[in-house]
Amino acid sequence: MTDITAPTPRAWLGIALVAGSALAWSYGGAIQRFIGVEDGWTIVFWRCQFAGLFLLAFMLLRDRFDGTIRLFRSMGWPGFFIAVGFALVSTFFVLAVTMTPVANVVLFLASIPLFAALLARIVLKEPISPVTWGAIFAVILGVGIMVSSSIGDGGSILGLALAAAIPAIFACMTVVTRSYPGIRMTPAACGGSFIASAIAASQAGTFAVSGHDLALLFCFGALNLGLGMALYVTGARMIPSALAALIGTAEMILAPVWMVILHNEIPSGRTIIGGALVMAALFTYLINHARQGPRHPDAAAA
Template structure:
């Protein structure tokens, strides 16, 4: 079958489930830490949302997207200057536009899907991001996935299944679940594109995605009025939770394999219930704790294995 996007101009990365031999170990570690940092930032989303009592969810999407856009724009202006920022937007090309649209679609589908199906279903389907990313690079580029990565992906999916298994209510909606399935698909696609085009800076792409999501929310919201206190929470929700998380993710995903980037991103599923429990006193169910421990163990085991492999490669190349 033809690839949905053309091969990259520079040589493509090596095996999706392994560490590129030419990539310095320090850059690999930085990339992994940045991607996990994005999951850490995004994991506060549920705890922050608990502080908001705004009936129209599209209002939250608008203000969150607005502050996310402003944060990412300010970040680029400080880092690259006005001319550099304009140049980044001009040079991001179709890969940047595609990644931005992926983030826009994911955020929009999330809001609509939870109106038709359970949050547990959305979370469970979201665990498919690492699998979808691995399948995409395998189908479109023929890149082999290592056995360790497949094992870790399977463990993560089992762990998320355990976490949400006690939350199923029997409510099923083909529309809601179909929209929820789009979320991991487009997020996995964004991960693969970011990794396949490491020479393209994706920060302007995420800024574009936030802006586009905000414009959609603007047309859907019935009332954008919020209190000063809510506005402060929405600023944290948009700038630090959404904007900072996106900046960390697209920066780190350029440095590590697609499957590993998606795998590290599932750390959000583990940490999210922890912050809600600590801040709001909502203790997760035993199955949620058990599934979270299983996912965290898979992530740490996989990272330890890959770091040791990189050290052996560096010693052999020395």
């Protein structure tokens, strides 16, 4: 008798694509550490320029010219809001990594689902289960431990503030996508990349970089940010959103590992303890959410 609960080939493909996106996103901080450009705004300009061009080429290949134009036209103001949010988080990630350990930045990213749940409770009046409340408090405790470690070691308060702003912005984006579930993420990410690049162009001291750094910036933009987004939006349409979120946690686990292997950037003891609390809270929340089933329609992934 056939097991009807077994994943289909399409589901396995979706799992592989989402896992690939987590892998692609995980080495962003490690690539940035190899780049010899001192001006963070110059890095943002080139990274987001390459990411925007990659995503534009991806849409043109997938949807052709007319389809790509329709995707941008259908974004509306909610899609523009998501694009601006994507521009901010892309910028803040680069600037934060220049000021604070990558592990701290990535572990702040791990708290995004819980920030989103808390904001959805405030704005959309969505109920929060006791498990989610417990996870939120655990994240607050874990982040507090991480922050105390960084400040104690002379870490940048501005870098930590930029890292902390990323999940807050993502939470706002999540509330918008739940209110307008027809938002398409690929054109929003593409537009956001070009917005971030334009902002960085007005702040960068120079656009001149060496050929070696330009190659790294291409990888940082196209193969880290752009390819990761393309893999995710393709794979997330094939599997449940809760499963995609669980697989996506591999990014938070792999990113500090890359830093240890490639740059010998070993997290402090308090960062490891705080990060363990954050990851445990995230896994608890996502597993509980998967068991309950989604209450709200997801935004259009593509």
